[in-house]
Amino acid sequence: MEIAGWILVIVLFLVGMAGTIFPILPGAVAIYAAFFVYGFFLTFEHFGFWFWTMQTLIVAVLFLADYAVSAWGVKRFGGSKASIIGSTIGAIFGPFVIPAFGLLLGPLLGAIIGELIAGSDFEKSLKVGFGSVVGLFSSMVVKIILQVVMIVLFILWIL
Template identity: 35%
Template structure:
């Protein structure tokens, strides 16, 4: 059962890294659940302080994630349409079979969103750039946190690996 939990926990931690770029999946929180699953194994002792601190960090990043793209858009004179366009563009960019769709999609989506609201293409381009920068900043922050949580997962596993693979 411990090996099953080890594999599931690792897959959840990896899913958290992918979730750093998907707007529907909270990356760091998902990676944290991988850590939690690892601590449910019989090989790793439950460390409530560690889990509480990492959960606090994951929740803080999750909350801040909602403000960073909006701050970037507003800083560059954008509106809510730019933020919505960024998210729609991200989904389209992920699904479209084009190179760098995950990067191009949010920018084009923000631009189209701002053009629907503001007919001035220069202002729309500036706001789209701000929305795009906010999206990149937010995604980078989530990605780094998810990578760190996955690294912690691997580190904890490595510390207790002999217990996982002891057959009696």
């Protein structure tokens, strides 16, 4: 059972990290779930109040940062609410619609279309689309860092 537990923990960590690139994957939730898998298959003995508090706060920050940093990129480049919504939709569906380049083109095209719907000219829409890509990649960097922190804290806690 111990080996199965470790395999599941590692798979959940990998799924969590892949979630930084593919927004449809659960990301931080998968990493958080790995802690429960470890507890059920091995032991919850290592996890106390401070472990759960820190990990829960990181997950909360991840959820807020994911939306806020992406929206910041769009807003910073003059985008409207429509372009934020378009960028978010593009980030979710882009990798599936355009497999090789969807992660980049989805938010870009979504923000451009959203901004055009909001009544902006093409030049401004293109600028906002670029901002959505900047926001997306900034968000990915923040997610990667925080999720690595979650995993490192887990490892330090069980040692």
